[in-house]
Amino acid sequence: MTAGANERVWTAALLIIGDEILSGRTQDKNVAQVAIWLNIQGIRLSEVRVVSDNMDAIGDAVRSLGGQHDYLFTTGGIGPTHDDITVDAIAAAFGVPVIVHPEARAVLEDYYLTRGGLTEARLRMARVPEGAVLIENRYSGAPGVQFGNIFIMAGVPHIAAAMLDSLTGTLEGGLPVLSATVGCWVAESEIADLLASTERAYEGVQIGSYPFFREGKTGANFVIRSTSQTVLDDCVKALSDGLEADGFPAVADGI
């Protein structure tokens, strides 16, 4: 079932900008960490898109996703080279000029003081859409950028993590989604009706079924999600009891 009637659900989208993901060269590491961090803030990651380093593709995606969700996070394309066009694409998509942010320039001047100086290429990393504010980056100088409800972050996972960390507690959200896992050595198709009826019986609960085949045996983990600890606990008990009644012992916390 969907969320309870009185519950305001805050949603976010993540836009991953990078040919290296679409070519299969690089395995994305940002979806999971952004998803988990967002949930702690009470915000649900509702959609992810990956687009290439292309002005139009980025522009279309940010206009669409920024309008559909409370928050939009982007990763990638904010470095000093020719393929780093995220800021330009977002500014163009919203019809605002790109300016050099004075505070970002000062951060970079300081950072590169002992690293060869602030060149023209490095100064690219101080460019923001007009009206933006900065997101602190304690690792590598170049800051992230907040423009309206869009949070522009680095693609390198540990730098993205630091930018998320500096945003912790600053975004309005709702109730985090709580989850619990019940494992069972059963083919999910054997207890499909039980899963569906249990989900229907608990308002605001979703049950996901994740089958596996290990050491010659078929099993599945059932992930129950709710914003209410009481409802979650009740649903876990009901599902576990139902599995036992069907002759399949439930394994608490999953297999």
Added chain:
Amino acid sequence: MTAGANERVWTAALLIIGDEILSGRTQDKNVAQVAIWLNIQGIRLSEVRVVSDNMDAIGDAVRSLGGQHDYLFTTGGIGPTHDDITVDAIAAAFGVPVIVHPEARAVLEDYYLTRGGLTEARLRMARVPEGAVLIENRYSGAPGVQFGNIFIMAGVPHIAAAMLDSLTGTLEGGLPVLSATVGCWVAESEIADLLASTERAYEGVQIGSYPFFREGKTGANFVIRSTSQTVLDDCVKALSDGLEADGFPAVADGI
């Protein structure tokens, strides 16, 4: 630069359907394998979306992506449980009924002959949008589904891989993208102009810059992509020579 003027570029999108990716519970493993397989077929993965197990979200995405690209691949949501709604969502999005495909039913009857029989839940996996054809699944019985230019595959990576394998050589494509990597112990910002001018000088070439920081040293890998081996080789040589001229030895095949 973009592709050569006379080159027809075939593109595909990948739609990943699954709350488990959006919650951060499961790390996606399909983007990279689909991207690499597509490139061998001469098709470029141009966009990826991840949406939740929701009829409207899936429907909106398949209509949008299926119309924008030559091919659309989906992963996830084709099992026997209540959260497996991909076929229903795609059929609804295109206004066609869902039918039980006779050949899929026969495949499942055979597969479950020694596995407890074909129950109603298992028969869900024979359901397809009317007009669809099957994609062979040599691992676990339940087939994939081709509906127009949409290829509906399992989310489990090794089953998705088997479905891709059964499609190998059957899709029309263009020239595969060839790539080569040049590594260098340099801060990418030091040679940003060289990267941009080298990319501009070779038609149809893209150069991606992927910096790293290892063992206290700053470096980067530059990935050069082209559909022409000659152009690729020439560009690799030009970039390597340019790096050497700037005092930074190039490392063939990357660091």
